[in-house]
Amino acid sequence: MTDTHPTALNLAREEPLPERTAKFFAICEEKLGLVPNVLQAYAHDTAKLDAFSAMYNQLMLGESGLTKLEREMVAVTVSALNRCFYCLVAHGAAVRELSGKPELGEALVMNWRVAELTDKQRAMLTFVEKMTLESHRVEEPDRQALRDAGWTDQDIWDIAAVAGFFNMSNRMSSAVAMRPNPEYHAAGR
Amino acid sequence: MTDTHPTALNLAREEPLPERTAKFFAICEEKLGLVPNVLQAYAHDTAKLDAFSAMYNQLMLGESGLTKLEREMVAVTVSALNRCFYCLVAHGAAVRELSGKPELGEALVMNWRVAELTDKQRAMLTFVEKMTLESHRVEEPDRQALRDAGWTDQDIWDIAAVAGFFNMSNRMSSAVAMRPNPEYHAAGR
Amino acid sequence: MTDTHPTALNLAREEPLPERTAKFFAICEEKLGLVPNVLQAYAHDTAKLDAFSAMYNQLMLGESGLTKLEREMVAVTVSALNRCFYCLVAHGAAVRELSGKPELGEALVMNWRVAELTDKQRAMLTFVEKMTLESHRVEEPDRQALRDAGWTDQDIWDIAAVAGFFNMSNRMSSAVAMRPNPEYHAAGR
Amino acid sequence: MTDTHPTALNLAREEPLPERTAKFFAICEEKLGLVPNVLQAYAHDTAKLDAFSAMYNQLMLGESGLTKLEREMVAVTVSALNRCFYCLVAHGAAVRELSGKPELGEALVMNWRVAELTDKQRAMLTFVEKMTLESHRVEEPDRQALRDAGWTDQDIWDIAAVAGFFNMSNRMSSAVAMRPNPEYHAAGR
């Protein structure tokens, strides 16, 4: 795997990258010290990269009743249930860094039930697990349990949207054998 | 369920809708005779509606080595595995209409293995099923089977992207109890 | 698939058909406009056809505390869990016709939990799902839940008998690749 | 549980039993030393008892390319996968008695894969397991594997019919908590 082949598919990167993409990648380098391979993987089609990034940024960085850490907790919990290597490495690092608690990241990667969580967070992850493993069985009492734990209807939408997004992203990553940037492994330890 | 509550969540639609959204909905009415409830559901946050629509339109209507019908076949197969009512109703109708074969739509909703398919399509849906049910077990031989059936690496990306998208969308719909527009039931019979 | 090979097995129909069978098929033609392929499939052995029909007619058309529609609802719910194409096509049509509600047939085919049901019917289908997916875990509280919802012990027997019958019939149909008569697809839309 | 309540349901036996049923039960007593509880359970409705018995006798005692022992082997294998106590006790005894090999009955109850089987029988039980656990995935290669092992198309029908029947019967027994006659436990040891 190299920068130009961040997956098992033989897809050439758009060359040259459009200016907006080159700029975006430069910002990543500056802020994160790397361009996440998921973005490199999408760089064979920058229109799709834009749409993916727009959705990602809204969900994970935009306004929400969930903190950024909580959104990353959802990401890792879903990714653990789907056993997605790329997302667990990248978002496990994010949980460790945002929380300052390496054990929290580890617990969510390994078995979310053993993590130290507030009751509100536990309700969130219970819903997220059901959505991931048997979404067709989600019914009104499942939504009500979230409300009872203190989440608003807007928050429920956001929880569902983040959990849904990683159910897409996990499958995409596994389908094309996306490899995480090695820098993530040591981050936030 | 009404236009303003197309899901089980109590989320108010942005009022008034931004002009671009109002226009988009008007085009839907004109072309489809309805505004799909998934769009109505997103109308409480039109920025997210835009991102969702952008991604959807690229995947389902943009350039691809998959025909539009094949992309809808992926959508229905994934949705059947996830037992998502909204997506099966809406995209089952699309398969019936695009193929002119009601039985094809029915077979994909009920059990894709009994559908009349080309070998190339059968390889596609075999991959899609594995991605949906156990994505962590996808390995190189699974991708190679697609190549052997005549798909390019770009096509594999597109198959994975559509299958991934509906794994998101199915879960989102089930999580918020999205209801399909009733018009779909009779379409393409 | 033709009349003489309604399955993937090469089994010759008894020729000539015994008079009672010929008469039975003529009645089917007259009343339904077709001879259901399941009967054609059994026509290689009319003694077995008789036994199958006797049991079917008792269960689905005889006296019972369940309406005919409710028995068809059980049939479709079981068949959806087993993903049996033949039975979903034939009995999905029956639900649409008996109820006059195409959406009800669709919902039961796709995900029974989203169907509009009375509490009594919901209890029935909850039991039926457990019987189908993990019958060894049925215990007294499961039967009591049916009684609490208003079903008698005789009704419980009938629910179990219909659900059991379609667990047989689904597997038989899938095992021999039985194909539904094409007329069913458009019925009751 | 008593003779009049062989299940957890409170269903009164038809009294007096019709003459044909009384005679049938007397024959059972004479030949088997007992009236199987499954028949007692059906005695609240002798018309249904007749249909059930007719189908059972055709399948298990009628002409077939499968020996009676092989049909009982299918019965036990299916019942083990469904963990049906009634059927395992009653038909486990039948395998022990018909084969003269207690270990064969035990192995089929516990894990059919460890049983000593001919290749032809192993093919049969492989098919039966797939029909029981995931019938919607049965495809032509599964049927062809049976033909390759020496079974005719008529035999395949019979294998499917017996396996289907016990998938019904197992669920019926578990749903109503049918208890086996205690005499079976010691039989054929």
Add this chain to the structure above:
Amino acid sequence: MTDTHPTALNLAREEPLPERTAKFFAICEEKLGLVPNVLQAYAHDTAKLDAFSAMYNQLMLGESGLTKLEREMVAVTVSALNRCFYCLVAHGAAVRELSGKPELGEALVMNWRVAELTDKQRAMLTFVEKMTLESHRVEEPDRQALRDAGWTDQDIWDIAAVAGFFNMSNRMSSAVAMRPNPEYHAAGR
């Protein structure tokens, strides 16, 4: 399979057996009328045989708040969930002998839910099933349910230890195709 090859692996027994092992086997012969094949299987490495036996004897024969019968009930329930032929034959016999109730042994082999159990035993087997099938979901309420049923914390440790041990032993036996001594089949009938 012979005494020297009690499994599918070609592993030579230590020859001559160390004196302590020879003595141990002689005691088995005297007390049980046989040397259990699991011990013969370990005889290619008597140091490992010693460690295995030490752990087994502590768990199954040592001091505990569980009776010996209850420990065998755990053994059979776990082995039934794992469908381990060796352990079901050997420990099914033990349950029949220790309880004097052949039906109890049969019920635990076939479907523990139908066995006649005290509430305390039912709580024990409920915990044991969860540990066996989805140990990562065991949480404090599961342990509390055991306490509520009358088990002490030391008993919970012992229940878990026995259930854990047979989850090892079942897998070991199946992995190497260990065959039970034929004498077990008839024991305790």
Add this chain to the structure above:
Amino acid sequence: MTDTHPTALNLAREEPLPERTAKFFAICEEKLGLVPNVLQAYAHDTAKLDAFSAMYNQLMLGESGLTKLEREMVAVTVSALNRCFYCLVAHGAAVRELSGKPELGEALVMNWRVAELTDKQRAMLTFVEKMTLESHRVEEPDRQALRDAGWTDQDIWDIAAVAGFFNMSNRMSSAVAMRPNPEYHAAGR
């Protein structure tokens, strides 16, 4: 959780610890910088601690055709399938340390299929996964696949023994909510 309560059970440590145990713990402190909590958990019954340690040391540290790293790789793979927090933390650290490759430890924790493995190791973990998830389906071809990959029959025994051991240990840890020593998290990064 403290040293005296390393699990959710209220079990008092033997006081004073027998000399041999005190010495053993002192050696752990010296060599590892900690006494693993699994040993602390067993310290309420030092006879059982001895048996557990004896078996563990034989398997993981004794002579074998598997390297110590390979045995730890089996431990982590099994523990990941069972989602055991304690064992993943402790043995994930061991894989990182013994291999000098943090990514290898991460991959085995997250999804062993993506790890960089030799063909021989891949065969080993394929067998280990089947043993863990569906041991009753292990058959001769599974063992032969190990031989074909270069493992001897003695090695197969050892692979099975280590995989079996962690199927015990994982369940024991989860059943009593064993907590890993915090020092493991940072080790070998």
